Amino acid sequence: MVDASVFIVSAAIIILGALGVILSKNPVRAALSLVASFFGVAVLFVLQEAHFLSLVQVVVYGGAIVVLFLFVIMLLGVDKAENLRIEPLVGQRYAGVLAGVGFCAIICAGLFLSGPGGEDGAVALTGTPTQEQARIIDATTPDINQLATDLFGRNVLAFEATALLLTIATVGAVVLVKNQKKPVPASVAAHSAADSENSSENTELDAENEVDE
């Protein structure tokens, strides 16, 4: 009963936060709604006894990623409200909503139709893991120990690959935002005659900030 009430409250926070992200005109409000949604997800992780992931969810998603978003919003000064009435591509909005609702309907139909009685939907979708594939959760060991054993044991190659990925991302970010001496292409310059001077003085600041991240 407690579980169900915690689930319902945090699910409501998650959904309302997500709706806040896609409906708010101001990007700063969207970022703050995103934080609410991430916190709801962290609560659900605690409910499922994934304590370490819940911590990481708050620190990495709610902390680092959203702060990075806010940094970029403030740095570029795009925190002014967007006019959501303008719809450059006619029918895009309806088509997008239709695609999203249709996708949700397909997933839910698969979930409820696949299993006998609906309750076994998850198992019926993926099949039960075989004995040698399974890494059974031991309730007496803390989940962080088990996660570490799995990460540095079976998944150590994937773990190394993520280290490489992070290095590439850092180098890529530095290369992308560093001061470029090349002339702006004519087609782009034509668009940007008005705002060229206020963007060029931000350049060094941008580069420094991205290196920190």
Add this chain to the structure above:
Amino acid sequence: MEVTETWYLVLSAVLFSIGLIGLLVRRNPLVMFMCVELMLNAVNISFVAFSGAFNDIAGQSAVFFVLVVAAAEVVVGLSLVVMLMRYRASATIDDLSVLKG
């Protein structure tokens, strides 16, 4: 009333769809990135739910990797946005059409 994994999977599907709608409808590149984060979080919810359903830690490891990829994606994506905004102050994702040859 017991919370089964089906509850989590339905929530995950709804959250993913909201992110998908946002990605298709919004044109501010920053908000579009936030919608991608929502979709990744929806997948994380279902990974942890499967981990609980099968009593198997592999689902939680998958969440860890998703987290790393999300961080890398945001870093590169936001530096692309910074670059785009240098050329035009009020850029929308449509302005990336300057990339066509």
